[in-house]
Amino acid sequence: MSTSVPATPGRNLIALEWLQFGLGRLVAAAAQAGLTVHLLTGDRGEYAHELARIDADSPHLVVHDVDTYDAAQVVAAARAIGDLAGLLSTTDTWSLVAQAARERLGLPGQAPEAVRLVRDKARLRRRLFEHGLSRSAGSTVTNADDAATLASRVGLPLIVKDSSGTSSEHVWLARTPDELTGVLAEMRSRTLRGTPAAEPYFPGPLYSVETLTWQGRTRVIGLNSRIMSAPPAFREEALAFPVQLPERARVEAEQWIEQVLKTVGYDEGFAHTEFIMGDDGFEVVEINPRLGGALVGEAISRAFDINVYAAFVDLALRRRPALLDAPLVPRRGVAQILLYPPRPGVHLGCDGMESFAAHPGGPTLHSCLAPGTRVRTVTNQDGCVAVLLATGATSETALQNALSAAGELRIRTEGDEDV
Numbered sequence: 001m002s003t004s005v006p007a008t009p010g011r012n013l014i015a016l017e018w019l020q021f022g023l024g025r026l027v028a029a030a031a032q033a034g035l036t037v038h039l040l041t042g043d044r045g046e047y048a049h050e051l052a053r054i055d056a057d058s059p060h061l062v063v064h065d066v067d068t069y070d071a072a073q074v075v076a077a078a079r080a081i082g083d084l085a086g087l088l089s090t091t092d093t094w095s096l097v098a099q100a101a102r103e104r105l106g107l108p109g110q111a112p113e114a115v116r117l118v119r120d121k122a123r124l125r126r127r128l129f130e131h132g133l134s135r136s137a138g139s140t141v142t143n144a145d146d147a148a149t150l151a152s153r154v155g156l157p158l159i160v161k162d163s164s165g166t167s168s169e170h171v172w173l174a175r176t177p178d179e180l181t182g183v184l185a186e187m188r189s190r191t192l193r194g195t196p197a198a199e200p201y202f203p204g205p206l207y208s209v210e211t212l213t214w215q216g217r218t219r220v221i222g223l224n225s226r227i228m229s230a231p232p233a234f235r236e237e238a239l240a241f242p243v244q245l246p247e248r249a250r251v252e253a254e255q256w257i258e259q260v261l262k263t264v265g266y267d268e269g270f271a272h273t274e275f276i277m278g279d280d281g282f283e284v285v286e287i288n289p290r291l292g293g294a295l296v297g298e299a300i301s302r303a304f305d306i307n308v309y310a311a312f313v314d315l316a317l318r319r320r321p322a323l324l325d326a327p328l329v330p331r332r333g334v335a336q337i338l339l340y341p342p343r344p345g346v347h348l349g350c351d352g353m354e355s356f357a358a359h360p361g362g363p364t365l366h367s368c369l370a371p372g373t374r375v376r377t378v379t380n381q382d383g384c385v386a387v388l389l390a391t392g393a394t395s396e397t398a399l400q401n402a403l404s405a406a407g408e409l410r411i412r413t414e415g416d417e418d419v
Helices: 023-032 044-051 071-081 095-105 112-118 121-130 147-154 177-188 247-263 296-304 310-316 353-358 395-406
Strands: 012-016 036-041 061-065 084-088 158-162 171-174 196-200 206-214 217-228 236-241 269-278 281-288 333-339 345-351 364-367 386-392 410-413
Touching (some): 012 023, 012 071, 023 044, 023 310, 036 071, 044 061, 044 364, 071 084, 084 095, 084 310, 095 112, 112 121, 112 281, 121 196, 121 247, 121 281, 147 158, 147 177, 147 196, 171 177, 206 247, 206 296, 217 247, 217 296, 236 296, 236 395, 247 269, 247 281, 296 386, 333 395
Parallel strands (some): 012 084, 036 061
Antiparallel strands (some): 158 196, 206 217, 206 269, 236 333, 269 281, 345 410, 364 386
């Protein structure tokens, strides 16, 4: 069960960090409800794109500089603000801090055990297997494991991953015993957020299903198709929304995800579930207890001509989200391309946006990293410097528009003239 309190909600809504995009839409929804958003952050620069587009004098947004990794400091800041409507978190990194803070503040929210379960990929895989929702229970990776013993338990090919990882960081594919030996050595040289886990490599196209749950009832908002880089890396390259499945497949997918979320005890809030769609059914890759990242919230809002972030306000005010009953008729398709420099180095900016004015799909560029920022990796989403968004009559035409517009851009990195 979700934690809840009978008290009347206040007028201040705490955002414990946020996805890099979408803050403006949250503030607009909060203002309509007479609430003020208080963003607690350890790095204002993460929200430069959004803050530049919000009226600096808006009475509905206050930014507080807080060590958001420290639950005690988060609680102290929230108590100092007072008159609380709720505490929201939309990131994997701060989901458990948010749970701890809500429990200390007596605020309602998602079921704590469900959030802890889905943030532990090893436990999640075992739970799904025990309920017939995965073909494998996976395995933890112990210090004593070598390639032969791990392969004997899980089989090859397999994936080794950080049980609490994000942004496709610390995910390795091994197809052979020799590759697995190298993967284990690489994994043991890294600092992980959680513990190492192994599971079979499930081949097939990757999708994500965006859902909203209230009092144990789940509504599917839509599916994103996802284009990934070629293995062994698993870097996100592009998304398109909404995917239109044949009716039978759509019904099967909706019934399946509702069963999955019930199995993990997820009874409230947005969820972003990535899965493989194969000839023999669906296989969960991960469940994130939040709205999808990058520009997923913006894509949903544009596709249906709604403000999907209004559901966060409804949840905070302990009322049934209007999104659960709203007609979700796609008005357009929306696609996004994640842009990466060709190599690590100091990011200098993007050229070529002057072509957007005449380009179909109304492409727009959303900056993730400011010029002058050092890009330390280009093998996962941490290296994404910007996201390009474009629309079209369908998700397929939107994707073509976005890919074409992205081809007009040049991402500049320090030292380009020497390459």
